[in-house]
Amino acid sequence: MDLGKDLDNALRYLGFRGRYNWVVFSHLLIFTSAFPAAMTMILVFIISDPESYYCAPPDGFSLNDTIPTSDGNNTNDFDNGCHMYQVHDGILTQNVTSCKHGYEYVYTYGETTIVSEFDLVCDQRLLKDTATTVLMTGLFIGAYPMGQLCDRFGRKIMTFLSILFLSASGVGLAFSHNYYLFVVMWFLIGVFRQGTMIAGFVLLIEMLPPERRALGGSACNMTWGFAVVTLALLAFLIRNWRHLQLVLSVGILVALPFWCIVNESVRWLQSQKRYDDAERTLQKIAKFNRIDAPSKFLQASEKEALAQQTNISGPTEPEKALSTSEELGHTPTLEYSKVNEDNGSQQRTRLTALDLFKTPNLAKNTLILMLDWLAASMTYYGLSLNAANLAGNMYLNFFLLSLVEIPAYVMAYITMEYFGGRKLTTALSLLVAGIACVFTAWIPNTTAYGTDLTKAITTFAMIGKFGISYTWGGIVVYTPEVFPTGVRSAANGLLSGLSRVGAMAAPFIVRLNDVSPYLPLNIFGIIAIVAGGLTFLLPETRNVPLPETLEDGEMMGKILVPPSRDQKAKNLMIKL
Template sequence: MGFSELLHTIGGMGNFQILQTALIMFPTILITCHNFLQNFTAMTPEHHCRPVNWTNGSQVPGGVRDGDLLRVFIPLDKDQKPERCLRFSEPHWQILNLNGTSSLNLDTEGCLDGWVYDQSVDSSIVSEWDLVCDHKSLKSIAQSIYMTGQLVGAIIFGIFSDRYGRKRVLQSATVQMIAVGLGAACAPGFPAYCAFRFLSGMAMTGIIVASLCLTMEWTPTQRRTLVNTYAMYMITLGQVILSGLAYFIRQWRWLQGTVSVTYVIILLYSWGLPESACWLVTHNKLDMAVKNLRAVARLNGRKEQGRKLTPEVVSFHMQEDTAAVKESPFFLDLFRTPGLCKVTCCIALGWFSAGFSFYGLALDLQKFGFNIYGVQMLFTVMDLPTKLLAGLSMGYFGRRITVVSLLLLASCMILVTTFVPQDMNTFQMILCLFGKGSLAGCFSCLYLYTMELFPTEIRQIGMSAGIFSTRLGSLLAPLIYILGSHSPVLQPVMFGLMPILAAIAASFLTETNNQPLLDTIQETEKRTLGQLPLLLTIHLKYSNGFRFIKLGGECLRVL
């Protein structure tokens, strides 16, 4: 449309766009670090009850080894390991005289004096605040509180971004992230930690939606898929960097603080970024838009073309768009028209399902029983080929069929784990690898697809609706772990069925491949209501082909 022509005039994918695309690596890397940070700051070390006081050495019979001594105080579980949440109410030295485990029915009690943790695992919030046994659900609740912050931030920062600009939201959210991230690192107790993590989740959403939208609105139509794929690879790189940081920084407070303070990089370079000219034009701030367009033209080597741009020229190009834009967009605008309501509901279900199942697989890596650092790295590496395939598929087959295919593939991988025996950890992990990889590829498509589906005047709110939905899903995912402790089959069934529902909804979305970004709700309504669902489109495509072949056969028979 009008703004696409302006971008082409000032150089298209020029030096400025390349530099801005390179700078987006910092928000995407750091956002991923915060999302998966609790995999390392909340690791659960091996632990058992602190034994009943036996410090008086005269109470210990001679010749007793330290390895046998624990059996006197702590009962063994079915795997012949010390129980994590039970101890004998008093020492039972007679156990040492029995071969194997004792069959006596001895009195036990809870961990009245606290726990003893494996010292090979450095500090975590679990060992510092005893989030084990009856309090183990608090670990999942802490992650859900962080996701709730993202959910709230998606609403607040989305509205602010469409009203006050992308750049202003990026800067304010970055300042908030630095402050509350360092606050979480210094939290004196678990409630304070959860409060700071809630605010961190809010700030994280503001940073990611503002930075991605700012970049995409300066990117020409033909290069949006490439830029989006690059951003998604930066998310994967963030997981690799987090694994490396967590390996070398074992103290959870130092790890939390290190990740948070690096947001200073975003704050420093954000002052030099120009506000989105697309947003400025659609909000009738033509003088500032012309100034930014001329600056970009200068960086792209199109100084002469930039000089020709005036408020009158820009207004002429986009007069229809600016006339239809609402002054103060609000969240309810997403449901203003039937076509826009359909887009919002379908894309929101896709985001919800991807977030629900993705974080359901990614936030409980300790269950496989392998080294947490190695498993995190393996799950991250698996994202690389799936994101590449997703990028290629988006360009060749389109956004819609790519999203539907990846959701169905992820669903199959997750549901198969339901029938895999619990002792086959390696096979379960491989299936989860493919499932998480498919969902990672789906995320890379959803980020681009959502921005293409919504018009400029409510694009940030539409993007925030998607982020809101995925954070709602990721908020519920840790709670499924709590229910899954009572019914293990519930986890894979819940995480596997949601992508199927999302795939059905995504088939009703509009294809946007090689289509220009729309600026108004009216334009979106025309394009949305004029396209058929995916399955019907495929049916008609092949039906027409078969009719053509049949007609050709009839003609040959007549001749």
């Protein structure tokens, strides 16, 4: 029995361009990629700083009266908006004090943000920066448990529950009446955004045969790019942050009626030993596509699978450590049986992300991908923060910075599918991004002869942004193809959470510019270069069936096809 091959062939038979794939593919791209992307990147507009702000004057006085212009020695020492001349008993004095009557804000485009609503300026400015950290903390904390829940309860239910709670958190954010309620809702948005994207992405990838997985992952990346480009237009049209948040939070609820159409991942059903449910799901998809289905897609029922697993010859040697056994009538769970060779007893252990580190090859692959995700996130956010100083219209700048990602994702798909494969795409793009960062750091503003080199600096910075976006285009497709089904979502959650550590570290690394302007981009560049070099040690996964068991994951890179896909007796030790 080779359920992996049976399933891949069944998915090919059902047709990538079938009605079911078009409907579900579009649903997942829109509601588990586009909306979560917009609900994350809206942060740029929610916490944007005003052009200027001043202490609000008391009644009977104007800004010209109360704004300090000198402390007696240096002009404009107090024009930062945090101080004013004190008014005592209706008389204006020359004593300087902090703002006593609130603030007045000047926004170029008439927008509203939490900075002006909650007065997050002057001695409260740290709270504005904390809001960003809270969001990233939610993304970080939510990644691993959401991945585990997705593996435990299924991709479909976690996708729709996450969408529902993400919408509720977004509505709560829009109606937050104080800063502390705002950050609580912001944290929950981070948690449930992770659940939506992790569960939705894994569900999408697992419904595709190997040769279509790169297209699926690239479609998610391009959807992210189009979403943030569209967000720039929406933010320009809807300049009240509460209204913009409500549009996104209510809009995502359109996903819920699709519950009746979207099916559970057949691969996940197989990992749960629910072979009959998997067969019924394939039959439903065939009926939805209006095509004639064979009497049986998968060449084994639950009873037949159990008979093969408990045959009198017992498991082969490579299978012994990860053999599976289910009693009839027992509800399948995400468990594998481990054989105790001393007494023949079996101890059932639930798979977690810790199992990724119990075998040497799988642990190596996991550690390298952890560094890749950390470097990709840190460099992406680091370059974005450095590019934020571009002069001009805020909305146009955001649009252009987002636009550069789309061709990167397109090129990533082309190279993954038709040229270098997953490994080469991820490795080279990290190297390009890292080298571009180092060049950007070391190019002087002017030459010794006075030639302006700012255009060269900008060019290399954009090459770095293109390269790191290219990396994301490859790594999100590459990662789930390396890990077995039983821990795929948990691994994705672990790596996604780790990437948030990189995102949280990026602003602090950028602040090292105060110590030396060479430090930030050199740090980003060196980390990306090291990660890119180590990526060459990973296995290639293009057109290779997804690994189903931990043994499959351990053998990735050692054999041409994971052992559960080929006849293990042959055990072809063909190095990639």
